[in-house]
Amino acid sequence: VAKGAGKGQWRRYQADLHLAVLNRLELRAALDQAVVDGDFTLRYQPIVELETGAPAGFEALIRWTHRSRGLIPPGDFIEVAEESGLIVPIGTWVMHNAMAQAAQWHRDWADGTPPYVSVNVSVRQVRNAGFAEQVHRGLAASGLPPGALVLEITESLLLRDDEQVWKDLAALREIGVRVAIDDFGTGYSSLSYLRHVPADVLKIDRSFIDTMSTSEQQRALVDAIVRLAHTLGLQVVAEGVEHPSDRVLLQAMGCRLGQGYLFSKPLSFPDAVAWLRQRGPG
Numbered sequence: 588v589a590k591g592a593g594k595g596q597w598r599r600y601q602a603d604l605h606l607a608v609l610n611r612l613e614l615r616a617a618l619d620q621a622v623v624d625g626d627f628t629l630r631y632q633p634i635v636e637l638e639t640g641a642p643a644g645f646e647a648l649i650r651w652t653h654r655s656r657g658l659i660p661p662g663d664f665i666e667v668a669e670e671s672g673l674i675v676p677i678g679t680w681v682m683h684n685a686m687a688q689a690a691q692w693h694r695d696w697a698d699g700t701p702p703y704v705s706v707n708v709s710v711r712q713v714r715n716a717g718f719a720e721q722v723h724r725g726l727a728a729s730g731l732p733p734g735a736l737v738l739e740i741t742e743s744l745l746l747r748d749d750e751q752v753w754k755d756l757a758a759l760r761e762i763g764v765r766v767a768i769d770d771f772g773t774g775y776s777s778l779s780y781l782r783h784v785p786a787d788v789l790k791i792d793r794s795f796i797d798t799m800s801t802s803e804q805q806r807a808l809v810d811a812i813v814r815l816a817h818t819l820g821l822q823v824v825a826e827g828v829e830h831p832s833d834r835v836l837l838q839a840m841g842c843r844l845g846q847g848y849l850f851s852k853p854l855s856f857p858d859a860v861a862w863l864r865q866r867g868p869g
């Protein structure tokens with residue numbers, strides 16, 4: 588604070604700081620209770636074939652069903668959940684429910700490949716001993732085939748040199764579970780790094796897709812990412828596809844899969860099932 592700024596401004600700054608700390612503690616306590624009460628629900632956002640619009644998968648996205656505030660998006664509580672360790676029981680809940688619900692749409696499916704389920708996992712969760720075991724148990728209990736499960740890990744978190752995490756992910760890949768690098772392009776990874784990462788899918792962060800139709804440079808960047816991914820044998824999913832023009836551009840680049848408001852917002856489980864019935868082979 589500049590010398591001339593005065594005492595009042597400094598006090599206000601301190602008051603804000605105090606409020607932020609209080610809110611964080613309150614949030615943590617409320618989240619603790621939410622875990623006990625099971626006040627969470629999952630939304631499912633379709634991931635589609637850009638060419639046909641056919642369903643390829645669903646990303647499971649958590650919401651906190653707060654008594655007075657309604658549905659709270661993960662951006663408002665995942666960080667606190669990670670700091671406090673509550674992400675471990677929350678992650679367990681997500682994994683269990685996403686697999687059980689995906690197994691349900693798998694049972695309904697007549698023929699062809701039913702859509703996979705893509706589950707976000709935080710590194711703190713993967714680092715917790717017993718993560719791999721939890722995935723195995725979840726698959727066995729739900730009857731979901733391992734090939735129908737994708738685990739999404741943020742690029743920035745994968746960048747940390749974490750031998751055990753990589754080993755666990757590699758072992759899960761051996762049974763057919765796939766790993767996706769989420770928010771790609773935001774984590775400053777090097778090209779050589781990508782070559783060594785145990786991954787199958789690369790999700791291009793929506794900030795790139797956002798600016799693609801107005802910026803030649805961004806377009807070139809997305810094109811380069813798609814090529815690079817394909818060279819490395821990775822499948823590409825474009826996040827945040829909102830405009831028909833994005834879809835056309837991505838298709839021309841050879842990107843096969845997309846996700847975004849153009850196709851659908853995240854849906855409740857019954858709505859996701861209804862969405863599938865309208866499009867799937869049954």
Ligand code: C2E
Pocket residue numbers: 632647648649660661662665678681707708709739769770793826827828829846847848849853
């Ligand atoms: P993410 O994994 O990158 O998920 C995509 C986010 O983009 C979702 O936000 C989704 O609703 C939003 N989105 C999808 N299409 C569009 C679009 O066309 N335009 C715009 N503007 N946004 C779009 P959401 O559901 O709020 O989730 C935010 C983040 O929270 C996720 O980003 C993910 O990192 C994290 N998250 C969500 N669920 C879980 C979970 O179960 N566990 C963990 N550890 N993290 C989660």
Ligand code: MG
Pocket residue numbers: 646707739769
């Ligand atoms: Mg994700």
Ligand code: MG
Pocket residue numbers: 707741769770
């Ligand atoms: Mg993410």
Ligand code: MG
Pocket residue numbers: 769770790792793826
């Ligand atoms: Mg993402």
